[in-house]
Structure formats: structure tokens, C-alpha cells
Amino acid sequence: MTLIDTPTHQHSSSRGATVPQARIARDAVFEQARRLAADFAATAVERDARGGTPKAERDALRASGLLSLSIPLEYGGIGANWRVTLDVVRLFGAADSSLAHVFGFHHLMLATTRLFGRASQWESWFEQTARRRWFWGNALNPLDTRTISRPQDGWHEFSGQKSFCSGALDSEMMIASAREAGSETLLVAAVPSARQGISIADDWNSIGQRQTDSGTVTFEKVRVEDHEILADPGPLSTPFACLRPLLAQLILTNVYLGIAESAFNDARYYTLHEARPWHASQVSAATEDPYILGQYGEFWVGLESVRVLAERAAERFDAAWRRGPALTEEERGSVALAVACAKVAAIRTGLDICTRMFEVAGARATHGSLRLDRHWRNLRTHTLHDPLAYKLRELGDWALTQTYPAPGFYS
Template sequence: MNAINTLSPVTAARNALVAATRPQIAEVYPEDWVARARELAAEFQVDAIDRDHEGKRPVNQIRRLRESGLVSLLYPKALGGGGGTLQDAANSVLEIAKVDGSTAALLGFHFYNSLVPLLADYTDKNADFVKRSTQLRWLWGNVTQYVNKDFVAQHHPEGGFTISGIKKWNTGAPLAEITTVLAIHPDRDRYIYSVIPTNREGLTFHDDWNPIGLRGADSGTIEFDNVRIQPEEVLHWSHGPGQTGPLPLWASFGAIFYSAVFIGRTLGALERVRDYTLSGRRQGTFAGAVVSADDPFIQAEFGQYWVEAQAARAYFETTIQTVQAAWERRRELTDDERSKIAIETLSLRTFASRTALEITPRIFELAGGRGTAWAADFDQYWRDARTLSSHDPEVLARRVIGQHTLHGTSLVFPTHFKNEN
């Protein structure tokens, strides 16, 4: 394997955990990103069940993602990136999600949050952030959450800002070198988006991520105590006077990567239970069947699940093409076009979530009693899908989709700030 052993030095890590994710080599970017992701997935599969049982963070897996260059896939070649497509990135997440939900979720969140500098400005004024990221192969965390109205920055007398407060659900930030930070501007009429290292003084990472699924996808609480934001760490915003709502296309990119995890977990469950039914005969198997896979009832049940999963996969691929095309002409998109993309990607995420939640618990119908053994860990697929889907309740998504498709109205994200004048 070709490798470059000349990684640039970086500042001291926040702690040994982050230091352990740093690349020891830098592989040349692969010609086939999805094939490389599939190779990494085979590596990750070796101890995936043990890590799930123990709730261990995927430290070595993050290091391998950084070494492979996969973390820089979506960045343009002109800025040092891999020049890959959204299809490359989304299918890379899907392949890893087949065997390792936590690592896949961290990579998916990394992809659409590492795009924040490019989403906030279409004129390359944030290019330096991208160049540094590709040079050092950063994993990006995120401290976003638009709903926190108490997370307000203050002006610093020497320029920039300071921030104090608490942010929950910060996916990837505890394992990342760098993280986006969204806060309300001191004037309380817009947001500021910044990018800071996770070893910044005043940051406290609370080890409180302990859900039923995605147990290694650290999304713990972060406490800010007078954290300094330097002027050059504030992202340039080019979409009007100030950011008053979500980033353009940010939610649509997010929906693609959520869906990649949902579909990957579903396909992974089916592939694994297929191997399981081919390797033995469960109790209650149809008379004359040598292995469970010969049972006509199991064949029919598996066939139904497989068809449903393929439908989700096809929807996924079609929607990716729509978003990729929109990204390529992002400077020309109208509000109506962005609205249609938002509805389409929200619909995909809803369908992928529903498919995962329907199929992953039903694989026990195929595995039988032996499949419920702790060591088998067949429940990991449902637990991961259930945890991720709970972040954005499906019923709310369906209501939004129904409202706008019934009335033919545009889906417009309103300003988060009221004009008091």
C-alpha cells in the first residue's frame, strides 16, 4: 500500500483519546472510495460486536478513516481534498454501517459538518479551513443545535467572541480535533458559526453518552466556560446580511447521511441473518429443510424484507443524484428549488428510517431463539436505528411532508429571530 509518512505536525491533543485517533501514515487517496470503505468495514467488523457490548468509542477506527483519507473525500481537489462525489461519501457511510453503526454515524456526521465552511460561503472565503483539514485529515465534530436559545456569544475586547453555556448532543466532538460551534451573536439577531480546536481552554467534555444504540458514537454534553473564539475562527457568511436560520442545503446533506446509516444497518442485518440461516437449522424449521435457509416460510419472509430494503436503496441513490446536481449549481438555486430538495430528502430520511425500524427487529423471525443470544448481538441493528431515528421523530417529519405536499406550498425554514422593531 502506498503511503506518505510526512504528516504535518499539529498542536497537542486535548487528551490521549484524541491523540490516539491521529494518523500514523497518510495513504494516497484511493481511486475507488466505496471499495476502500468496504475494505475498512471488513477491518472494523472484527471487533464490532465487542465494542458494541462494551460501549467503546471507535478510536482505532477513526484513526484508520483519517489515514485512508476518507475524511477528506468530499472536499475539492483544488483545496487538497479527494474530489469525491456525494454518492461516494454516502455509499462509503452505508458500507461501514453494514457492520459498524457507531463509526458510520460518526463518519456521516463528519461529512456534512465538515462541509459547513463551504455551505456558509460559496466564494471560497472559508477555503483556509478546508485546506488545513485536508492537510491534517481532521475528523470534524459539531456543536450546532439551533434550538438552544441560551447559547449566546459575547464580544471580546480584543476581537472575536467568548462563549459560555452548555450544549448537548454534540456528535463526534469528543473524538475530533476540530469542531464547528454555532452560537447566537451578541446582538441576538443572527447566528455566528465558528471552527475551533477541541483542546481550547474552557471546554469540558462530559462523559454522559450512554444510549441503547450507537453506543460508540460519542454525542455527549460539552460545557463552555468563557471559551475564546478568535476573529479568524469565525466563518464567513455570504447568504445575505446574517445567518438567521439553518445553512442552505445543510439539512438535506444531513438527511442523506442519516439515510445511509439507516439503510446500511438494514442491509447489514439482512446479510448477517442470511449467513446465519445458511449455517444451521433453527428450532421449528420446516420439515425436510437441512438449514433454515431452505425453509419456504423463511425464504418468503426474507424475500419480503430484501425487496423493501432494495426499494430504500433505490430511493437513496435517486435522491443523492438530485442533491449532487443541486450542489453543483448551488449558486443558482432558487428558494423553490431548495424547498423541493428539502422535502425530497426529508421524505427519503423518513422512508429509510421506517424501513430500518420495520426490518431490523424482525430478523429474529429468521434467526430464531439462538439469535437472541447476547453473543450474537442481533439486536444491535435495531438499537442503532432506533437511537438515530429518535433524534428527529418520524411523526414530525411526516406532518411536515404531508402539510406541504397536500397544499403545494414551499418548505421554507423561517428565521429563528423575531424582529422586535
């Protein structure tokens, strides 16, 4: 399958019309993703209660081939652009935000090798990931500086711990970071998850995102080879390399949007089928209550706004990605603003719907077995890792002084 931006050949449909090959491939990808999402949604409530590693679901993602979605065709992948990849993240987000998170971060880790490393590095990893159906996990977390790198003869020794290592359990490869001993230099490397000295703890027990395995990774004198260090061009060293945090923000934006859409759909079901009109409303059905209708109107405006902003940001990101090393600071800054707007809107709208959904769904929607509170728990858990106030400050700086956000791992 191929999901290229400009199709080069076409197929004839049964009605004689020509259909771009890229559209056929895109439809096939979403058909596959929708089947997976339906399966994920069917067990999401039970797995939210259980926590732990969603092994069967991760294996289903491996078998589907979608772990190669963002890998270019020439390396054995599907060749999707980021708009399509993010749409799949959003689709999974509505079914199970934990799986959307680790799926999206898998593609973020692959992109990290492309943005921070040499072609001789990432080409091989792309090919092996597509062929062997590797899952990539995260042990980067630049705010956790407990892991230290000490130079050796032709290699580096990583020792220390990392927290919030989403998807590290049950992964074949991971992106890890360490501070050079005696300096503030950050080294980022791609290493096999099963390498000697790497211990991945099953210690994630948050109120939300309960199956992201975002626990602790410990490095005990881990040997990291020079060719595994992503140093050319290196972390956040060029405008193109600085697309990495923007992709991370976009992935999360689409996870948040998926959560909000799922909460909306659950609320709508209970309003239509379970909610009873309040006695003072003087209407015969909850669907006729003007206050409930007004709230749904607010929900819909919020969702439509986030959808437009998220799609605009994805399109601008794709354009920047195609620019490659020729990307300028101004072009990167424009993408950063679009991503920040989408993320702020996704957080605000999502938290609003996940909180107020019970006002329109009725008291029966609070039954513990439904676990509809998981929408709020999932969104609230993740949005705390990047404070909204600082994202708004960046946008305010642009609005007032026309200053682009300074590149960093969160902007």
C-alpha cells in the same frame, strides 16, 4: 485520486479498452473503504459492548486519507461528489454505524463551512484538513440553546453547554453554535477542539450508537475570533446555505440503510446456517418455510425501495450542490422532498427488519454474545432525534397543497 462528475482524461486497461480516470479513482476509494469496513466489522460487537471512543478506528480513518474524500482537488482532497461520499457512509454503516455516523458528520462539518462561510474561511480549513488529516466534530445542536455568545472587542465569548455533540472527542476541529445574548440570533463558528475553555466530556452512554461520543461539550468563556464566525452568508440564509440540513438528513439516511442491510445480512446468515424449521411447517429446512420466504420478500422490497430513493436523493443533492449560490428556493425544495422520502423509507424499513430479523433467524440468534440487537438499538437511538411524524407531515403538506418543506435545521 479524483472523483469528478465528468472525467477529462482516460487510461488504457490491459485489454486495450479505455477506462475513465474517475472510475479508476472511484474503484480505489471503495477498495480502501471496503478494507476499513471489514476491519471495523470484525470488532464491532466487542466495541458496542465497551462503548467509549473508537480511537484506533478513528486513527485508521485518518491514515486512510478518506477524511478528505469530499474536499475538492484544488485544496488537496480526493474530490468526490456527494453520491460517492454517501455510498462510503452507507458502506461503513453496514460495518459499524457509530463510525459511519462520525465519518459522515465529519464531512457535514466541512460542508457547513462551505455553505455558511466565506471562501477565505473554508478554503484554508479544507487545505489544512487534507494536509493534516484533521477530524471534525459537532457541537452545533440548534435545539440546545444553553450556550450564549457575548460580543467583545473583535471577538465573541462562548459560554454554556451543548448536548449530543457527535464526534467531538478526539477531533481537531469542531462546528459550534451559540445564541447571541439578549436575542434569538444563532451564531455558528469553526473552532479548534483543544482551545482553552472547551471541555469535552466522556459522558455518552446510550443504548445505541455507543461509540459516537455524542456527549456534552462545555464552553467556559471561550474566545471565538470574528474570522471564525460563519456569517457570510450565514446559517440557512440562502437556498444554497439551506442545503446543510438536507445533507445531514442524507447522511443519516445512508447510515440507516447501512444498518438495515447489515441486519438483513445477519438474519440471512442465521436462517441459512442455524435456524430450524418449525414443527408445524412440515418442511425439512427453514429455507423452505413459506412464511419465512414471504418475510424475506418483504425485507427485500423494502431495501430495494430505500436504495432507489437514497440514490435519487443523492443525485438531486449533487445537482443542487453544483448550482451553488444560483440555487433557487424551488430547486432546494425539490431536493428536500427527495431526501425526506428516502429518510422516511429508511427508518420504516430499517426498524421493520431490525425487529423482525429474529423471526426468520431463529432463537439462537438472540444469544447475548452476538449482540444482534445492536442493529435495532443503533437505529432506534438515532431516529428519535428527528420525529418521523413531522417528516411525514411535511411530505403530506406537499402531497396535498404542493407546499415545499420550510427550511430549518431538520428539514
